[in-house]
Each structure stands twice: as structure tokens, then as C-alpha cells.
Amino acid sequence: MDALDGNAIAGALYAHFGTDLTAASGRCRHCGTRAQIAELAVYARAPGVVVRCRACGGVVIVVVEIRGASRVELTHFELA
Amino acid sequence: MVELVEETPRATSIVVELPAWPGHRAGQHVDVRLTAEDGYQAQRSYSIASAPEDPHVVLTVERLEDGEVSPYLVDELRPGDELELRGPVGGYFVWDASTGGPLLLIAGGSGIVPFRAMWRHHRASGSGVQLRLLYSARSLGEVIYRNELRVSGVDVRCALTREWPAKFQGHRGRIDQELLADVTWSPDQGPLTYICGPTAFVEAAAQALVGLGHDPRSVKTERFGPTGA
Numbered sequence: 001m002d003a004l005d006g007n008a009i010a011g012a013l014y015a016h017f018g019t020d021l022t023a024a025s026g027r028c029r030h031c032g033t034r035a036q037i038a039e040l041a042v043y044a045r046a047p048g049v050v051v052r053c054r055a056c057g058g059v060v061i062v063v064v065e066i067r068g069a070s071r072v073e074l075t076h077f078e079l080a
Numbered sequence: 081m082v083e084l085v086e087e088t089p090r091a092t093s094i095v096v097e098l099p100a101w102p103g104h105r106a107g108q109h110v111d112v113r114l115t116a117e118d119g120y121q122a123q124r125s126y127s128i129a130s131a132p133e134d135p136h137v138v139l140t141v142e143r144l145e146d147g148e149v150s151p152y153l154v155d156e157l158r159p160g161d162e163l164e165l166r167g168p169v170g171g172y173f174v175w176d177a178s179t180g181g182p183l184l185l186i187a188g189g190s191g192i193v194p195f196r197a198m199w200r201h202h203r204a205s206g207s208g209v210q211l212r213l214l215y216s217a218r219s220l221g222e223v224i225y226r227n228e229l230r231v232s233g234v235d236v237r238c239a240l241t242r243e244w245p246a247k248f249q250g251h252r253g254r255i256d257q258e259l260l261a262d263v264t265w266s267p268d269q270g271p272l273t274y275i276c277g278p279t280a281f282v283e284a285a286a287q288a289l290v291g292l293g294h295d296p297r298s299v300k301t302e303r304f305g306p307t308g309a
Contacts, residue, residue: 007302020171021134022171023171038170038172074288
């Protein structure tokens with residue numbers, strides 16, 4: 001399946017954190033590769049959005065939005 | 081929402097009037113949310129087609145045949161209807177006059193939309209940065225903003241992938257490394273390249289540029305779902 005860029009979750013991250021995070025950098029906790037969020041691979045066709053590291057394919061972020069509430073799972077992407 | 085402009089049979093520009101718009105940067109997008117009577121919601125992200133300097137925010141939407149949101153926006157929406165928007169969002173795929181260049185924009189299909197914001201911002205800000213656009217579309221009839229591009233003063237190179245007029249002067253077929261080598265500046269001139277289009281198009285163009293010796297960090301990409309270009 002074709003992946004989108006991290007730009008695709010800009011709105012969801014903005015709603016959750018109150019700021020734009022797509023230009024924020026971080027490190028994949030699976031393989032250590034650094035990337036900006038906009039550079040990650042986004043798979044948006046599932047009920048939740050799955051974001052993977054482009055280097056190792058590991059899942060780094062999961063975003064679920066339901067009935068106006070969002071949950072963002074960021075444990076495998078170390079911001080900074 | 082104040083006005084609809086048919087750009088091609090599949091793409092429509094939606095001119096919106098937003099009472100509390102905080103302003104945006106060229107290349108940013110908004111999320112459009114539709115809510116059905118039973119409460120079911122669908123949301124999609126669309127690039128902003130207008131420059132920060134323009135009086136109204138414009139979205140250009142291409143109808144995807146199996147889409148949940150775009151068929152409504154292209155076929156059902158009427159002037160005066162209200163839309164729920166979230167944004168502007170996105171801080172990565174943006175170009176400000178202060179970002180510099182030379183600036184190469186590479187669009188596949190409706191990937192042209194954020195670039196309209198950029199070339200209009202380029203002109204409105206009086207930028208002296210060299211700007212060139214490479215636009216790949218299926219046929220002349222699918223070229224979005226065709227009239228505007230003709231008079232915009234933008235240096236446009238066009239590639240048509242499926243059909244072309246007999247006298248067509250542009251590139252025939254998909255873009256390739258040879259075409260990109262001809263269109264872009266040499267890596268030592270430090271061009272900034274933005275590529276927007278369907279995933280396969282974006283990856284082919286980005287790989288070709290890196291193959292030509294361009295620094296991957298100077299190439300920004302924005303991929304969207306399958307539509308073909």
C-alpha cells in the first residue's frame with residue numbers, strides 16, 4: 001500500500017498538541033534514524049493512522065481520532 | 081464558502097470566506113470535515129491554493145471516484161454552504177520568500193495545488209528568486225490552472241503522460257532523469273526542490289534528482305493517495 005508523508009497527520013497533531021509538529025525532528029527508537037515528522041511514512045487507510053520510520057519500517061506513531069477526541073501514541077519516536 | 085470555479089472536469093476550486101483566518105504560509109493545508117445527518121464524520125486534508133496575500137482562501141479539490149469527501153466537495157457543494165475547516169496546518173512543505181532558491185516545483189496531477197500558493201506568493205512578495213515549474217498531467221484537459229499559468233509569467237515545463245496534441249512542444253510520457261536534468265539547476269547552484277503528487281510520481285522524481293547529485297535535504301516531498309498523473 002502506498003504511504004503518505006507525515007504532512008497527512010498535521011491536522012490531527014495540531015488538534016492534539018495545539019501546535020504544528022510536522023517540522024519537528026525526532027529519532028526512531030527502533031533504529032535510531034533521525035527524521036522530521038513530515039518525512040515519516042503515514043498509512044492512513046486503517047481505523048487508526050499508523051506512522052512508520054522510512055529507514056526500518058518500525059511503527060513510531062499511532063494516531064486515533066474518535067468522536068472528536070484524539071489519542072496520539074508517540075512512545076517510539078523521541079522528539080528533539 | 082462564496083464561489084466555485086471549475087478548473088477541469090474533475091477539479092474545482094472552492095473560494096472560502098473565513099471570518100477568523102489567522103493567515104497561512106504557501107504550501108500549508110487545511111483539514112475539511114464533513115458530518116452526515118447520522119453523525120458520521122469524514123475528514124480529508126487539502127492544500128491551500130491561494131497565496132497568503134490573496135483576499136480569500138482557495139482550496140482546489142480533485143474528485144476521487146471512490147472518495148468519501150471529494151465527490152461531495154466537487155459535485156454537491158453550492159455557494160453559501162458552510163464548511164468545517166481545521167487549519168492552516170503543516171510547517172514542512174512550505175515556501176516563504178525568505179526561504180530563497182532557485183526554486184524548482186515539480187507537480188504530478190493535482191499536486192499542482194500548493195504550488196499555486198507558492199508562485200502567487202513569489203509574485204506578490206516581489207521575490208527575485210528564480211522559479212521554475214515542471215508539471216506532469218495526463219492530458220491537456222487535465223491541466224489545472226491552465227489559463228492562469230499561461231499568463232502568470234512562471235517558467236512552466238509541461239509533461240503529458242497519456243494524450244497530447246499533435247503540435248505539443250513539451251515532454252511526452254512520464255518524467256524521467258533526462259528531463260529532470262534538463263529542467264533543474266546544477267546541484268552547485270543550490271536549488272530547492274518541492275515535489276507534490278501521487279506517491280509513485282513523487283518517489284520517481286525524488287530518486288531521479290538524488291541520482292543527479294542533488295542533496296536529499298534540498299528536496300521536499302508531499303505525497304497523496306493514488307490518483308495517477
